[in-house]
Amino acid sequence: MSYKTMILNRFPELYETGIIRFDESMRLHTSFRIGGPADIFCTPHSVYVMAELLKFAVSSQIPYLVIGKGSNLLIGDKGFRGMVISTLMLNKIVRFGTSIYAECGATLKDLCDLAQVSGLSGLEFASGIPGSVGGAVFMNAGAYNGEIKDALSKSMCLTRENSASAFPLQFVPLSNLDHLFAYRSSILSRDHLIHLYSVFELKPVPPEDIKAKMDELDAMRSSKQPLDLPSAGSIFKRPPGHFTGQLIDECNLRGHRIGGAAISDKHCGFIVNVGGATAQDVLDLIAFVSASVRDRFGVELEPEIRLIGEK
Numbered sequence: 001m002s003y004k005t006m007i008l009n010r011f012p013e014l015y016e017t018g019i020i021r022f023d024e025s026m027r028l029h030t031s032f033r034i035g036g037p038a039d040i041f042c043t044p045h046s047v048y049v050m051a052e053l054l055k056f057a058v059s060s061q062i063p064y065l066v067i068g069k070g071s072n073l074l075i076g077d078k079g080f081r082g083m084v085i086s087t088l089m090l091n092k093i094v095r096f097g098t099s100i101y102a103e104c105g106a107t108l109k110d111l112c113d114l115a116q117v118s119g120l121s122g123l124e125f126a127s128g129i130p131g132s133v134g135g136a137v138f139m140n141a142g143a144y145n146g147e148i149k150d151a152l153s154k155s156m157c158l159t160r161e162n163s164a165s166a167f168p169l170q171f172v173p174l175s176n177l178d179h180l181f182a183y184r185s186s187i188l189s190r191d192h193l194i195h196l197y198s199v200f201e202l203k204p205v206p207p208e209d210i211k212a213k214m215d216e217l218d219a220m221r222s223s224k225q226p227l228d229l230p231s232a233g234s235i236f237k238r239p240p241g242h243f244t245g246q247l248i249d250e251c252n253l254r255g256h257r258i259g260g261a262a263i264s265d266k267h268c269g270f271i272v273n274v275g276g277a278t279a280q281d282v283l284d285l286i287a288f289v290s291a292s293v294r295d296r297f298g299v300e301l302e303p304e305i306r307l308i309g310e311k
């Protein structure tokens with residue numbers, strides 16, 4: 001039986017209401033505007049429904065992928081064989097005292113805006129990062145000397161891939177330290193945990209001071225980054241002791257193009273989709289840039305973006 005038939009038999013009402021769709025182009029769900037179709041694409045509107053979908057995927061051995069805003073993903077041109085779950089409908093954000101509770105699919109922008117109007121400081125660095133809370137915790141997203149780990153107090157996650165159990169998913173509370181945060185990684189990326197929500201502990205500061213800081217960082221970001229073209233942000237992690245953009249620039253690769261993918265003219269650390277780029281164009285450009293930097297400087301570049309799905 002195909003994955004689609006299996007899921008249709010188990011969740012007919014989710015298909016009828018559009019919460020489950022078939023053959024969904026992942027171009028529509030990634031900031032790169034690249035990616036072939038996902039066999040099954042789901043937008044659960046409650047944690048309960050997400051847990052049911054995951055349980056079914058695990059017990060039926062259907063490969064699955066949980067995504068947020070798709071702003072750090074390169075999905076292959078042939079797409080994803082299995083089930084993609086988008087968290088974007090799980091987007092509740094609630095303030096209590098100096099803390100803010102945020103579900104996995106809430107955007108960092110909405111979280112930072114609530115912190116700002118509430119006069120709560122600690123997340124200003126994140127206001128321009130175009131991801132979800134779940135994606136940001138997974139990646140330990142950071143900018144301008146701030147990282148998610150600095151503001152996060154605790155999270156709730158689900159474990160997965162324990163199909164021997166009758167209930168193959170378990171809730172796992174994590175303290176800040178339990179996340180094992182490191183540069184652009186966390187226990188979520190290492191142990192395949194599913195993020196459900198986090199609580200951020202912030203400091204009272206006048207809202208206008210927070211707004212001024214956020215405006216300053218937003219202006220810096222838009223002066224340096226190619227925000228007018230589809231991309232997935234910095235394509236490579238920062239190698240210790242170097243700036244990736246500078247290394248690429250010194251290899252004379254500014255603007256270098258393969259198919260529809262190009263090294264940004266504005267920021268050499270970004271690959272941009274200048275029109276009709278395929279995942280293969282981006283992969284070829286990554287390989288070319290990595291080899292050029294290795295040959296010239298002996299530095300190994302490691303992709304920061306997540307490469308997923310079939311080529």
Ligand SMILES: Cc1cc2nc3c(=O)[nH]c(=O)nc-3n(C[C@H](O)[C@H](O)[C@H](O)COP(=O)(O)OP(=O)(O)OC[C@H]3O[C@@H](n4cnc5c(N)ncnc54)[C@H](O)[C@@H]3O)c2cc1C
Nearest residue numbers: 068069070071072131132134135136141142143195232233
């Ligand atoms: C223009 C631009 C600028 C950027 N600037 C920055 C920056 O300054 N700093 C920075 O750190 N990043 C930056 N990024 C990259 C990206 O926005 C961040 O990595 C962000 O945290 C990714 O969040 P997301 O929701 O888009 O995750 P996605 O791209 O959807 O997913 C990324 C990874 O997280 C996993 N994931 C997502 N949600 C969950 C969940 N609920 N549970 C388990 N796993 C999950 C996915 O499986 C995937 O492996 C930028 C991107 C763009 C396009």
